[in-house]
Amino acid sequence: MFEGDDGAQLQCCVTVEQLNAAGQATRRQVIRKASVILGRNEFQEIILRVHDGKVPQNYNLKEFRLFTKFVRDGKCTVKLLPENVQVLVSNCPPDKLSLFLKTLSVKHQARQGTKPLSARDRLKAGLPRSFEAISPLQHKDIQKVNELRSKAAPSGLTDQTNKTKAAKPGQQVKRSRADCNFSPVKQNPSKKPILSLPSRKLNKEQAAVLSAVLSGKNVFFTGSAGTGKSFLLKRIMGSLPPKSTFATASTGVAACHIGGTTLHNFAGIGSGSAPLEQCIALAQRPGVLQHWTSCRHLIIDEISMVEAQFFDKLESVARSVRRSTQPFGGIQLIVCGDFLQLPPVSKGKEKASFCFQARSWRKVMQLNMELIEVRRQTDQSFISLLQAVRVGRVTEEVTATLMKSAYHQIERDGILATRLCTHKDDVELTNENKLQQLTGAPREFEALDSDPSLVKTIDSHSPVSRLIQLKVGAQVMLTKNLDVARGLVNGARGVVVSFEPGTHGLPRVRFMCGVTEVVKLERWVFKSSGGIHLSRQQLPLKLAWAISIHKSQGMTLDCVEISLARVFECGQAYVALSRARNLEGLRVMDFNQRVVRADPDVLLFYKKLRKERLLMQASMDDFMCDKENS
Ligand SMILES: Nc1ncnc2c1ncn2[C@@H]1O[C@H](COP(=O)(O)OP(=O)(O)OP(=O)(O)O)[C@@H](O)[C@H]1O
Ligand SMILES: [Mg+2]
Secondary structure, three states: OOOOOOOOEEEEEEEEEEEOOOOOEEEEEEEEEEEEEEEEEOOOOEEEEEEOOOOEEEEEOOOEEEEOOOHHHOOEEEEEOOOOEEEEEEOOOHHHHHHHHHHHHHHHHHOOOOOOOOHHHHHHHOOOOOEEEOOOOOHHHHHHHHHHHHHOOHHHOOOHHHHHHOOOOOOOOOOOHHHHHHOOOOOOOOOOOOOOOOOOOOOHHHHHHHHHHHOOOOEEEEEOOOOOHHHHHHHHHHOOOHHHEEEEEOOHHHHHHOOOEEHHHHHOOOOOOOOHHHHHHHHOOOOHHHHHHHOOEEEEEOHHHOEHHHHHHHHHHHHHHOOOOOHHHHOEEEEEOOOOOOOOOOOOOOOOOEHHHOOOHHHHOOEEEEEOOOOOOOOHHHHHHHHHHHOOOOOHHHHHHHHHHHHOOOOEOOEOOEEEEOOHHHHHHHHHHHHHHOOOOOEEEEOEEOOHHHHHHHHHHOOOOOEEEEOOOOEEEEOOOOEHHHOEOOOOEEEEEEEOOOOOOOEEEEEOOOOEEEOOOEEEEEEOOOOOEEEEEEOOEEEOOEEEOOOOOOOOEOOEEEEOOOOOOOOHHHHHHOOEOOHHHEEEEOOOHHHOOOOHHHHHHHHHHHHHHHHHHHHHHHHHHHHHHO
């Protein structure tokens, strides 16, 4: 079973169109708040029921086409062929929609081969009309369909590409990349199951946070590095209606991680330092106002870098722009981060205050929850070392272990360690020099930007630069998840071993995980504050002799060398050390315990939170059993 969802029911916007022979809509019905249910009638045929809260409409899914290209945007179309009707779904939580389509596809294919009933058979059966929601997808359904598919002789394909050989009219399902796990019925050379279930399930504590979010409460959830906060945020995004959900983060790097935008971009009030009236006026500009009025769920990752005054300003702007007296104007806040990691950037002398010190924080936050289970690292002793560093408790043993790591040999297959630097200029200098030292002329890869005049905005949102220079031997890092199962994930380290033929031949990279792959162009799409979609097409690579600690925020890194001598912020040493997946992949130069500092205000906040949360935790338990009993 899939976590917390039966896959047979959707809440979304539905448009039902009756088409004429030329495919134009002659009649259109829009249902803003529809429920769409997958079920079976008295003859066990699969029925799509669209309910507008008054009268349900049933569509028999015998012959239909699915258009699923925009599932990640919460949209799809079911085209009923004989009736020439199309049902357009929109503003649907993407994860729910993709599970629904998977259920539909599997259940439909499992029925392949059953003889269609004639009108006479129906009459003779004399069964009372009935409708029953379809049972949730189980592993056995998947197995059955994979068997059917692997047995399917090549000529019997219902694959779009060889239309002439398409099997009897049956389901002519149009497949798009979005359906990659419903790949068209082809002989499957790799013999791996064609259909698969989502492998990376939420653990219990992550599921509890998701439940609290879906109950509509304002939730702050925290946890040390690698406990899956960002991972969970992406699942939360997949469970909320896309049109009214805005995913943001305090920095461009973190925003990239969750496929969102920066909080500043969402808010459109600049630095927020202007007087309130002015900020409200800024928020009412076209393009920005639409964010504030359509937003019902505001997600913020890496909250530790948002400063208190900015948070308070946002809260006041929200109430004023949305003409609501509720905290944050009634927007549901879903906020996460680790206050013992990077603090807000201080301007000038005085120390910037943390978000939890904001006037409105306690008024806004209804539930504080914590993820305890660390997922990035697996070695318990390394996890304990990191926990000690996180709270600034540097024992002799911690010091000895980190100093010993200076001799770790972490290079392998020509892949050198990435140096995590505290200052950006060191990074640029190191990468440039190292590239220059390699023989041969560099190959240049220029990005294709949707709007070259907005290169600054695009730069601040994408993890790759407009221009990338590479040579054979260049140390590189992947900046996008290409294939999680094969270890080609954001942060994966590698070295360029060759280029494909031709002046713009793509680079072939050998990765630390053992895979050697030609890296192809990828595309990043994001919404800028004016609400316009911007995009960049570029290689998902960046030079990786060095990277800044700020740019490594949120990342999981294979092999890092850290020099902590110039660490200047509380939490910075912890962020750097906690990027490494294991101690063997880490080399710490010139360690001395002075560089490890935890902010005393933050330690106090977590201490109070723990004391309170014991109550909150109890109420969390109450909350969970209320849920079970409801
Ligand atoms: N339930 C899960 N199933 C499988 N993998 C998971 C799960 N939760 C987290 N992970 C993996 O653990 C690693 C750390 O997760 P993530 O980056 O979300 O942690 P984080 O709390 O955001 O860390 P940081 O504080 O450094 O940003 C990632 O590789 C992520 O894919
Ligand atoms: Mg994170």
